[in-house]
Amino acid sequence: xxxxxxxxxxxxxxxxxxxxxxxxxxxxxxxxxxxxxxxxxxxxxxxxxxxxxxxxxxxxxxxxxxxxxxxxxxxxxxxxxxxxxxxxxxxxxxxxxxxxxxxxxxxxxxxxxxxxxxxxxxxxxxxxxxxxxxxxxxxxxxxxxxxxxxxxxxxxxxxxxxxxxxxxxxxxxxxxxxxxxxxxxxxxxxxxxxxxxxxxxxxxxxxxxxxxxxxxxxxxxxxxxxxxxxxxxxxxxxxxxxxxxxxxxxxxxxxxxxxxxxxxxxxxxxxxxxxxxxxxxxxxxxxxxxxxxxxxxxxxxxxxxxxxxxx
Amino acid sequence: xxxxxxxxxxxxxxxxxxxxxxxxxxxxxxxxxxxxxxxxxxxxxxxxxxxxxxxxxxxxxxxxxxxxxxxxxxxxxxxxxxxxxxxxxxxxxxxxxxxxxxxxxxxxxxxxxxxxxxxxxxxxxxxxxxxxxxxxxxxxxxxxxxxxxxxxxxxxxxxxxxxxxxxxxxxxxxxxxxxxxxxxxxxxxxxxxxxxxxxxxxxxxxxxxxxxxxxxxxxxxxxxxxxxxxxxxxxxxxxxxx
Ligand SMILES: Nc1ncnc2c1ncn2[C@@H]1O[C@H](COP(=O)(O)OP(=O)(O)OP(=O)(O)O)[C@@H](O)[C@H]1O
Ligand SMILES: [Mg+2]
Numbered sequence: 001x002x003x004x005x006x007x008x009x010x011x012x013x014x015x016x017x018x019x020x021x022x023x024x025x026x027x028x029x030x031x032x033x034x035x036x037x038x039x040x041x042x043x044x045x046x047x048x049x050x051x052x053x054x055x056x057x058x059x060x061x062x063x064x065x066x067x068x069x070x071x072x073x074x075x076x077x078x079x080x081x082x083x084x085x086x087x088x089x090x091x092x093x094x095x096x097x098x099x100x101x102x103x104x105x106x107x108x109x110x111x112x113x114x115x116x117x118x119x120x121x122x123x124x125x126x127x128x129x130x131x132x133x134x135x136x137x138x139x140x141x142x143x144x145x146x147x148x149x150x151x152x153x154x155x156x157x158x159x160x161x162x163x164x165x166x167x168x169x170x171x172x173x174x175x176x177x178x179x180x181x182x183x184x185x186x187x188x189x190x191x192x193x194x195x196x197x198x199x200x201x202x203x204x205x206x207x208x209x210x211x212x213x214x215x216x217x218x219x220x221x222x223x224x225x226x227x228x229x230x231x232x233x234x235x236x237x238x239x240x241x242x243x244x245x246x247x248x249x250x251x252x253x254x255x256x257x258x259x260x261x262x263x264x265x266x267x268x269x270x271x272x273x274x275x276x277x278x279x280x281x282x283x284x285x286x287x288x289x290x291x292x293x294x295x296x297x298x299x300x301x302x303x304x305x306x307x308x309x310x311x
Numbered sequence: 312x313x314x315x316x317x318x319x320x321x322x323x324x325x326x327x328x329x330x331x332x333x334x335x336x337x338x339x340x341x342x343x344x345x346x347x348x349x350x351x352x353x354x355x356x357x358x359x360x361x362x363x364x365x366x367x368x369x370x371x372x373x374x375x376x377x378x379x380x381x382x383x384x385x386x387x388x389x390x391x392x393x394x395x396x397x398x399x400x401x402x403x404x405x406x407x408x409x410x411x412x413x414x415x416x417x418x419x420x421x422x423x424x425x426x427x428x429x430x431x432x433x434x435x436x437x438x439x440x441x442x443x444x445x446x447x448x449x450x451x452x453x454x455x456x457x458x459x460x461x462x463x464x465x466x467x468x469x470x471x472x473x474x475x476x477x478x479x480x481x482x483x484x485x486x487x488x489x490x491x492x493x494x495x496x497x498x499x500x501x502x503x504x505x506x507x508x509x510x511x512x513x514x515x516x517x518x519x520x521x522x523x524x525x526x527x528x529x530x531x532x533x534x535x536x537x538x539x540x541x542x543x544x545x546x547x548x549x550x551x552x553x
Contacts, residue, residue: 182414185415188407189404192406195402198366199364199398200390200415200418200419201419202415
């Protein structure tokens with residue numbers, strides 16, 4: 001039971017990170033009907049930007065708590081802003097010139113953009129792992145070791161709390177933005193009928209750009225959280241996390257925002273429980289298998305949009 | 312009728328790739344008028360309406376609106392200058408509520424006018440008020456048509472472009488919609504450019520009309536004049552009188 005609880009906590013944490021990345025996939029797919037394969041690498045860039053900022057600002061575990069909080073807040077905001085520039089550029093360079101050409105064209109440039117970003121980071125930052133000393137340590141012990149001290153102790157670390165709280169806050173804010181603001185309405189309008197949106201005065205290109213920017217910002221948050229949680233990153237993290245977040249988006253129903261969040265959570269839980277109870281080696285296979293199974297048996301996903309529409 | 316037309320189109324040619332759809336269209340719409348364009352299927356009526364809005368863009372010729380050349384401007388900019396269109400096929404956002412569709416229509420005008428505009432279109436189409444929280448995709452065809460027109464009106468346009476507002480609707484609803492158009496024209500001085508299959512109703516309603524054949528204007532005149540012509544009757548009115 002204790003072991004189960006621990007896996008649950010770990011799974012929700014990991015699922016939060018996947019969920020944040022998955023939103024970027026699902027939003028871009030919703031609005032331009034294309035999988036942005038470079039999105040995982042945008043997440044990786046966000047993580048690297050955060051690492052560089054942490055080092056540049058001289059943040060360590062010894063930094064006083066108040067300073068640490070402020071400094072990490074600054075890192076988060078800057079990482080979001082800088083990563084957004086990358087997301088925006090990818091759209092401008094790799095996708096917009098191809099808008100209106102045949103469907104596979106942007107897919108090819110997406111893969112090109114992904115490889116370019118990976119190689120750029122590999123060359124500029126080196127191919128080796130980049131470690132970061134834990135900045136936030138400490139945890140709550142949710143159980144004691146039992147009477148004889150031999151039982152499993154369930155830990156809930158501060159970092160985990162931070163990750164889940166940040167994710168929940170962002171997702172709430174984001175859901176509001178999409179559903180209730182004029183920008184969100186324009187995005188949904190472009191998603192449903194781009195031609196009509198333009199006829200109502202929506203600047204479609206700008207709306208698409210903003211969608212990439214928003215997706216990149218959430219991926220940057222995920223990147224910062226990943227860095228804080230695992231304490232080590234390399235130029236390749238974007239690929240694996242990207243595939244899993246993509247799986248999450250498909251599982252939840254590609255194009256659906258709540259679907260991406262739910263899918264992220266489920267993939268995080270499945271991966272964690274799989275490693276906890278079966279085998280750590282095959283945890284990535286679990287995600288890929290789910291992707292295959294979902295695509296075959298349930299291509300519209302758990303919360304995919306209902307296609308009953310009058311034309 | 313002022314000397315300068317609100318909308319002035321000269322020598323307009325539009326292509327879809329290599330296929331030419333408009334072969335040099337000349338047309339004027341004056342402020343306060345209802346002008347109708349009739350023609351057979353595939354004549355190029357919808358193409359003309361969309362060309363005014365810059366999608367597809369004209370390859371040759373000019374479109375002037377309020378004395379300014381708008382040819383070649385991006386659609387979203389043209390649509391922010393007081394032109395609104397209820398396009399062919401209605402194009403309601405299916406996964407948005409009626410209210411959200413109307414909000415989209417009102418995006419171009421000041422947010423503080425929204426309530427006022429909303430009241431206006433709800434007075435015009437009370438049915439939409441009852442249905443305001445229903446999703447656009449689940450409305451009936453007639454309700455969708457009302458919504459398409461209402462959405463276009465939300466921006467309080469100077470020039471309203473309507474592409475076949477009567478398509479697929481019961482005669483009683485067609486009558487309502489045409490009455491609504493006439494009323495907006497009378498009371499608000501709204502200028503309307505109307506494309507219709509339903510030539511009889513359209514020519515009765517309009518001050519002036521144009522007839523388009525294969526991407527060219529072949530006849531023009533007052534609504535009554537065109538209605539009286541034998542060739543118009545033969546081509547567009549037989550059996551269409553309901
Ligand atoms: N997107 C397109 N691509 C290629 N050709 C098109 C396109 N849209 C319209 N056309 C062609 O242009 C011509 C004019 O079409 P348009 O839709 O303007 O006709 P219309 O007068 O509105 O007809 P209807 O009364 O049936 O609505 C037609 O021959 C049509 O096949
Ligand atoms: Mg048409």
